[in-house]
Amino acid sequence: MSKERHVETSAITAGRPEISEDASLNPPIVLSATFHAGGPIGYGRYGNQTWNALETAISELEGGQTLSFSSGMAAISAVFSILPIGAPVVASNQGYSGVMTLLNSFQESGRLEVRFVDVVNTEEVISAMKGAALIWLESPTNPCLDVADLSTLISAAKKLGIGVGVDNTFATPLVQNPLAMGADIVMHSVTKFLSGHSDVLMGSLSTNDPALYKRLHDSRSFNGSIPGPFESWLALRGLRTFPLRFNKAQENAQRLVEKLKAHPQVSRVRYPGFGAVISFEVDGTADETQKVCESSHLIAHATSLGGIESLWERRRRWPMESPTVPEQLIRLSVGCEHVDDIWSDIESALSSI
Numbered sequence: 165m166s167k168e169r170h171v172e173t174s175a176i177t178a179g180r181p182e183i184s185e186d187a188s189l190n191p192p193i194v195l196s197a198t199f200h201a202g203g204p205i206g207y208g209r210y211g212n213q214t215w216n217a218l219e220t221a222i223s224e225l226e227g228g229q230t231l232s233f234s235s236g237m238a239a240i241s242a243v244f245s246i247l248p249i250g251a252p253v254v255a256s257n258q259g260y261s262g263v264m265t266l267l268n269s270f271q272e273s274g275r276l277e278v279r280f281v282d283v284v285n286t287e288e289v290i291s292a293m294k295g296a297a298l299i300w301l302e303s304p305t306n307p308c309l310d311v312a313d314l315s316t317l318i319s320a321a322k323k324l325g326i327g328v329g330v331d332n333t334f335a336t337p338l339v340q341n342p343l344a345m346g347a348d349i350v351m352h353s354v355t356k357f358l359s360g361h362s363d364v365l366m367g368s369l370s371t372n373d374p375a376l377y378k379r380l381h382d383s384r385s386f387n388g389s390i391p392g393p394f395e396s397w398l399a400l401r402g403l404r405t406f407p408l409r410f411n412k413a414q415e416n417a418q419r420l421v422e423k424l425k426a427h428p429q430v431s432r433v434r435y436p437g438f439g440a441v442i443s444f445e446v447d448g449t450a451d452e453t454q455k456v457c458e459s460s461h462l463i464a465h466a467t468s469l470g471g472i473e474s475l476w477e478r479r480r481r482w483p484m485e486s487p488t489v490p491e492q493l494i495r496l497s498v499g500c501e502h503v504d505d506i507w508s509d510i511e512s513a514l515s516s517i
Contacts (some may be wrong), residue, residue, distance in 0.1 A: 171225055171338055172407040179221035179400055191217035193397045210385050214393040218400045219368070222358070228372040231380055232396060236353030237262050238389035241369030243298070243329055243349060244276065245387070246379050249463070251297035252277040254289065258488045260306040260331070262499040265484045290320045291384050298327040298459045304334045307479045307495040308444050308488075309434045316448040318346045328467050333357070333470070338410055339438050342407050343372055349380075356470025357440070359402035360409050409472055409500055413440035416506060417498040423507055429514045431492070441469055443479075450491035452517040457494060457517040462501065462509040469497030474506055 169177070181187050185235040197208040204212040232250040233239040240263055247253065255267055257280035279292045283301060289312070293299060299321050303312040314330065321328045329349040330342035333356050342350045352358055353364035371377050384390060391399075421435045424444050431447040446453040456478075457465045463474040467482075476496040479485050498506065 167225075168251050172173050174224040175221070175406050176404050178224035179217035179219075179403075181217075191397070191400065195393055209388060209390055211392075212396070213395050213407060214396045214400075215391060216404070218396045221400055221403055222352070222354075222368050223370060226332070226352075226474075226492050227343040228350075228368040228370045229374070229377045230368050230370040231377070231384055232354065232391045232399075233367040233369070233384060235365045236351065236355060236367035237266070238384075238387075239353075239369050240300075240331075241266065242369065242380050242383040242389060243300075243351070243388070244270065245383050247276060247297055249275060250277055252279060252295055254279045254281060254292045254299040254326075256283045256300075256302055256305055256312075257281060258283075258305055258308055258310065258486050259302045259455045261479075261482060261484045261486060262330075263300070263302075264486055282310075283317075284310050286313050286316055289317055293321055293324055293326055296326050298329060300329045300331070300357060302331045302334070303340075303435050304439065304441075306334065307441075307493065308373050309436050309438045309439075309441065309443050312499060314340065314342060314347075315345050318342070322346050334439055334441060336406075336410060336439075338407060339422075343370060348376060351494060353470075354399050355468065357410055358406055358470075359399040360406055360470060360472055361402050362400070362468060362471035362473065362475075364392050364399050364402070366395055366399050410440060411496045412500045413472075414438065416440070416500070416503040417442055419503050420496075420498060420507060420510070424510070427511075427514060429517065438467075440469045440498045442498060443493055444496065445490050446492045446514070446517070448517050450478070450480065453494060454481065455516055456513045459467075459513040460509050461503055461512070463496070463513070469495070471497065472500050474499035474501060474509075 194213045199205045222230040268279045271278040281289045281292045328347040330347045331351045333353045352368045387498045417440045432445040434443040460477045480491045
């Protein structure tokens with residue numbers, strides 16, 4: 165990450181073409197499956213100039229070198245794919261359901277030995293690290309928004325010679341920089357806050373380790389989990405306004421949290437004090453909670469998060485969601501609409517039960 169510029173500036177300037185007479189201000193969309201011999205790319209599975217621009221921009225925000233992938237799950241899968249068969253992995257017992265489902269499948273097949281832990285319990289996590297190959301962390305966790313003591317856990321892992329991967333999708337580089345704390349890999353679902361318009365599926369991995377970068381690059385190339393150039397261009401365009409969007413959505417979220425805490429039909433509000441995602445529990449049944457989500461008119465009843473528009477859903481509607489997540493929990497991704505309009509819609513939906 166640039167030492168001279170703030171994240172807000174780097175998001176706008178990074179990844180642009182070099183300045184020369186009549187050079188384009190924005191990178192072009194390079195639509196080519198192959199490239200003339202003699203250069204560093206050669207074939208469309210190995211690289212693309214439009215990806216390169218996006219990867220350069222994310223690297224400016226997170227540090228290290230960045231690889232973009234066709235989705236966040238493709239990025240995470242690349243990390244696990246380079247681990248030896250049977251390698252012990254430490255992971256949260258409450259995190260993104262897609263990752264938990266993947267890890268459970270690896271556990272059942274013997275591909276990996278997975279040690280699920282409560283990431284808030286620092287001593288439990290450190291104890292589980294002994295002999296592990298990797299610890300995979302989310303902080304805040306999805307969807308319960310638990311916050312791990314990242315600096316302590318990363319430091320402990322480094323002393324034990326254990327690799328550390330951090331999903332930084334929720335916090336973003338505006339809140340924390342795990343590579344600067346000593347993590348080996350930082351992952352993003354670029355689909356979410358970085359691109360921010362709910363029109364792109366993409367993931368990224370950033371690392372300071374050149375050898376690890378090469379292994380992940382090879383995994384992406386040989387597995388074909390590459391993004392398209394048009395999607396890369398859209399993601400980069402979205403990234404230009406990422407700080408503006410995130411800060412506005414965070415401001416809205418912080419105001420909504422106080423209103424939700426005071427509402428009689430809300431039994432619990434989960435919010436770590438930063439970010440644009442709120443999880444709250446309805447004082448009612450699972451069916452009543454589902455009805456709340458289906459009764460909104462402004463907030464979209466849809467999965468995902470980090471877009472410019474507000475979205476919410478009852479997370480346990482998904483069969484693969486962790487049973488540790490309460491049935492009455494709604495995950496609200498706060499957008500950039502006027503906060504009074506968002507609150508009016510929440511109040512109206514809550515009054516439906």
